[in-house]
Structure formats: structure tokens, C-alpha cells
Amino acid sequence: IQENICHYHLQLCINQKLKEQIPLVFSECNFSYMDYYNDSQLLNFWENKFHFLNLNEENGVFTLILDRANKKNALHPQMINEIAFCFSYISTNDKIRVVIIRSTGDTFSAGADLKALKNNIEPHHSTIPEPSKKVIIGNLFNSLYKPKLAVVEGNVYAGACLIVAGCNYVISAANLTFSLPEVKRGIFPLQVMESLSHIIGLKKTIDWCIRGYKIDTNKAFEWGIVDEISNDNIEQKINKWVNSFAENSQRAIEFGLEIYHKHFHDNSKHETMEKLFKEMVNQDHLSDDFQN
DSSP states (O other), rough: HHHHHHHHHHHHHHHHHHHHSSSSOOOOOOOOOOOOOOOOTTTTGGGSSSSSSEEEEEEEEEEEEOOOGGGGOOBBBHHHHHHHHHHHHHHTTTTTTEEEEEEEESEEOBBBBBHTTTTOOOOOOOOOOOOSSSSHHHHHTOOOSOOOOEESEEEEEEEHHHHTTSSSSSEESSEEEEOOOOGGGTOHHHHHHHHHHHHHOOOHHHHHHHOOOOHHHHHHHTTTTTTTTEESSSOOOOOOHHHOOOSSOOHHHHHHHHHHHHHHHHHHHHHHHHHHHHHHTTTOOOOOHHHH
């Protein structure tokens, strides 16, 4: 009953103009917009072999750990597919209320696997099938309407900022660096630009992208990229964040995140940025260091 009352009040808060802008059936919302995999593929989710991720599901919390530390957790194409497979499963599982994203090693992630961009793809033993369409990370994170927490315990480079920016809350260890070094390698972080501009503003984003410098955790906190800095009690902070949802309506949260995404974000922008990025790579704008 409480869920239905919250849903009813949310509908009352949405004005007619917003309803027209957002193509939803308000009387019967469907929160599943993950169409990378079908229900039959997700049915035996835990029987699959994940090569690049460690996973855990417990007490309504799904923890996804990037586990490619020997490559600084660079985003191998199949690793991205594995994340999409997880998000698809999460989106259809009402028992999962929140998502935590972590990593192994001393680097949260180095962003895109640069060798894979030139079709030098490392073999793997993952059994996750190919998705029905191209997975664009910015869109993937925007389309999962459940609270997402990034726990950053290693340095963040390049496209990894997409993951951090795609989460609703970020807890970071102190004394880390966040950097956008792409321009030093002859490429421009187009999708990162789109995601970060919603958090730190377009002017700061452009300056960061074209100069490619590093910022520390304190600056990331000042800019709003990081929400909380932890020195030695990060697990307590994680538990506190998770528990803050205990008495909240899951349906109301998912409904609100869906409205937020559809009103303030446009998936076509990330799709355009992905296309332009591929053109940039194919036209050999890359530095000699990148090519080798």
C-alpha cells in the first residue's frame, strides 16, 4: 500500500508539460529499459562465467568488482558486456535495491582498453553472450534506475570517469588522483565530456579535457565528482549509505531516477559521441605512443 501511495503522489507532482516530454505510461510504469539481453539469457545468471568481474548479491545489495588489476582495470570490450549483463539482471530483479561498484588493485580503472580500440583484443574465458546492441557506457549507467554507489580506492583515469559520473554517490579514499590524459595520447574524451558536464559544468569540463591534468581527491570533492572522502573507515561509510535506503520506497526511487534520466539526459548524445570517437580513432588522430 505504501508503495502505491508514493507512486500516486509522484504522479501528482509531475506536471502535464513534463508528461508530454517523457514518453511514459504513468499509470503502469515499466522500469526495465535494459534491452541488451532477453529474459531467457538472464534466467540462469549465476551459472555464467565472468572473466573480468567479481560479483556478490546479498541482502538486496549487488556488488560489482572490476577485476582486471594486471591491466589497471582497463575496460576490455567483453568486460563492458559483462557489466551490461549484470545491469540487465539487476534491472529485472526486484530484490536488488542498490548497486555498489568497486575494483581490485591500485587503479580504479584506466578507462578504455586502448589496444582493443585497434582490434588487439585479449582472449578471455567469459561465457556472457554478445548483447543485442552496442553497449555505450554512459547510456548503460543512465538507464539503470537503482541507486548506484562507486567506491573509489584507486586512481581514476580517462573513461573510468564515465563510471564514477554514472553513479549517484561516490565514496573515495583520500590521496588519489583523477585525470583525463587522453589528449596527451592524441584522442579527445568525448563521452566523458558529456557525462562530466552535468556534474562540474561545461567550462570546467572543457578545460580539463583540453589540458589533460590531474586533480586530487579534495579537488574532486570540491567539484562534486566525489561525495565523501574516507581515510580509514570506508566500509562503515558504505554500510551507512546502504542503510539510508532501508525505509525508503524502492518503487518511488526507481520512478524518480527514471524521470530524472528522461528529463535531464539524452541517450542520443552519448551515441553521437561514441560515433565521433570511433571516427577519430579510425582516422588515426592517435599519437605514435598510442599506435604502438
